[in-house]
Amino acid sequence: VKKSLVREFRKILGAQRCLDAPEDLYAYSHDCYARGKPELVLIPRTTQEVSAILRIAHREGVPVTPRGGGSSLCGATTPIRGGIVLATNQMDKILEVSQEDRLAVVEPGVVTLRLHQAVEAVGLFYPPDPASYAMSLIGGNVATNAGGPRCLKYGVTRDYLLGLEVVLADGEVLQTGSRAVKDVTGYDLTRLFCGSEGTLGVITRITVRLIPKPETKRTILTSLRTVEEASQMVSRIIGAGILPTTLEFMDQAYLQTVEELMHLGLPVEAGAMLLIEVDGFEEAVERQAGIVERFCKEHGALDVAVARTPQESDQLWKGRRMGTVALMRAAKLMISHDATVPASSIPELVAHTHEVALQADLKVVIIGHAGDGNMHPIFLLDPSRQGEMERFDKASRELFRFTVEKGGTLSGEHGIGLEKNPYLHLQVNEIGMRTMRAIKKALDPKGILNPGKFV
Ligand code: LAC
Numbered sequence: 518v519k520k521s522l523v524r525e526f527r528k529i530l531g532a533q534r535c536l537d538a539p540e541d542l543y544a545y546s547h548d549c550y551a552r553g554k555p556e557l558v559l560i561p562r563t564t565q566e567v568s569a570i571l572r573i574a575h576r577e578g579v580p581v582t583p584r585g586g587g588s589s590l591c592g593a594t595t596p597i598r599g600g601i602v603l604a605t606n607q608m609d610k611i612l613e614v615s616q617e618d619r620l621a622v623v624e625p626g627v628v629t630l631r632l633h634q635a636v637e638a639v640g641l642f643y644p645p646d647p648a649s650y651a652m653s654l655i656g657g658n659v660a661t662n663a664g665g666p667r668c669l670k671y672g673v674t675r676d677y678l679l680g681l682e683v684v685l686a687d688g689e690v691l692q693t694g695s696r697a698v699k700d701v702t703g704y705d706l707t708r709l710f711c712g713s714e715g716t717l718g719v720i721t722r723i724t725v726r727l728i729p730k731p732e733t734k735r736t737i738l739t740s741l742r743t744v745e746e747a748s749q750m751v752s753r754i755i756g757a758g759i760l761p762t763t764l765e766f767m768d769q770a771y772l773q774t775v776e777e778l779m780h781l782g783l784p785v786e787a788g789a790m791l792l793i794e795v796d797g798f799e800e801a802v803e804r805q806a807g808i809v810e811r812f813c814k815e816h817g818a819l820d821v822a823v824a825r826t827p828q829e830s831d832q833l834w835k836g837r838r839m840g841t842v843a844l845m846r847a848a849k850l851m852i853s854h855d856a857t858v859p860a861s862s863i864p865e866l867v868a869h870t871h872e873v874a875l876q877a878d879l880k881v882v883i884i885g886h887a888g889d890g891n892m893h894p895i896f897l898l899d900p901s902r903q904g905e906m907e908r909f910d911k912a913s914r915e916l917f918r919f920t921v922e923k924g925g926t927l928s929g930e931h932g933i934g935l936e937k938n939p940y941l942h943l944q945v946n947e948i949g950m951r952t953m954r955a956i957k958k959a960l961d962p963k964g965i966l967n968p969g970k971f972v
């Protein structure tokens with residue numbers, strides 16, 4: 518980025534939102550996976566400013582890495598080719614919440630939790646709930662098609678998109694979709710940009726679909742002797758026609774590691790734990806929770822606890838929500854995969870993960886959104902150990918190969934980014950790669966958007 522360009526950007530944004538001091542560059546150099554090295558950080562507040570930035574970057578061929586909350590677990594927002602980090606955190610307005618049309622129009626910099634709170638205040642509901650929702654931005658959620666625990670029942674980010682405003686690589690402003698729930702006009706461009714991880718355009722406005730807020734919910738925590746028993750329980754619940762909001766799985770290694778760190782009284786002797794939540798109208802919730810509780814008791818669960826108030830529910834969630842954060846203290850480097858398999862393959866995936874980790878002499882704990890087969894083998898690594906990262910790469914490759922063989926996918930919800938780029942070909946064949954490259958070339962012919970990722 519030439520000095521003359523910095524001056525040009527300063528004229529558009531002012532000095533406060535055009536940063537090149539080393540400490541600012543450092544602050545914007547990383548996400549939750551890796552660290553890069555930007556030359557300039559630009560913080561636009563309007564679509565016009567984003568458009569002006571991209572017009573210049575396109576003219577000069579300067580790399581632009583769009584950034585939301587920086588909570589990517591796969592390096593989707595790591596700037597690895599220098600250039601500009603385009604931070605959307607100050608485009609943070611909730612422009613509209615419509616009860617009549619059951620939708621909200623927001624800017625990309627709105628924190629996901631803030632959107633949840635704003636719509637719930639008027640009796641509406643935005644279901645997608647990535648674990649990072651207290652810090653992730655809705656723009657990043659769209660760019661990565663983020664998932665979360667509630668996605669079992671409600672679907673992922675893309676299922677709630679009605680339309681987008683996207684600034685293309687050359688600065689042109691594209692509108693996709695509409696305010697209508699049903700819309701089959703032309704190619705589905707909204708979904709093309711959803712999950713494109715900033716490689717096709719910069720999302721500047723989002724129209725999301727909302728649903729009525731469920732009246733109540735019930736949380737059930739149960740510990741089981743083995744992973745197989747936990748998996749059978751998952752099948753039994755689904756088989757009974759119950760679609761829980763969440764069906765979270767924690768394995769013994771996770772329970773033991775978190776218990777050591779947090780002393781929550783987790784059942785360290787259990788082979789696995791399930792956290793099950795059902796929501797809806799009071800009568801239906803009561804009945805479904807009753808069935809789940811009975812299943813647990815009749816089929817040898819070691820323990821069952823049911824929460825009836827939000828406070829009790831928070832207490833049950835503690836081991837799951839705070840546990841993953843506590844894990845960061847248990848290792849120098851924590852990397853969470855999001856391998857996703859058909860639900861029937863969960864026991865095999867869990868067993869295989871432990872076997873692969875054992876052979877590679879790596880520490881792994883496993884949690885997961887079990888209902889939809891979206892597992893999180895979390896590796897607790899020490900890069901200073903001889904050959905640790907090489908062994909980790911090898912183990913990762915084997916696990917990715919395994920999930921694809923089982924009819925699953927490399928990534929259920931975190932995305933590709935830097936982490937899984939070397940493994941993309943395991944799932945996407947040459948024709949798939951060619952198709953993706955054609956799309957990239959058509960929309961970003963100079964390859965300035967989030968370069969080094971995807972294609
Ligand atoms: C979670 C993140 C790792 O579910 O996706 O906690």
Ligand code: ZN
Binds near residue numbers: 666930
């Ligand atoms: Zn997750």
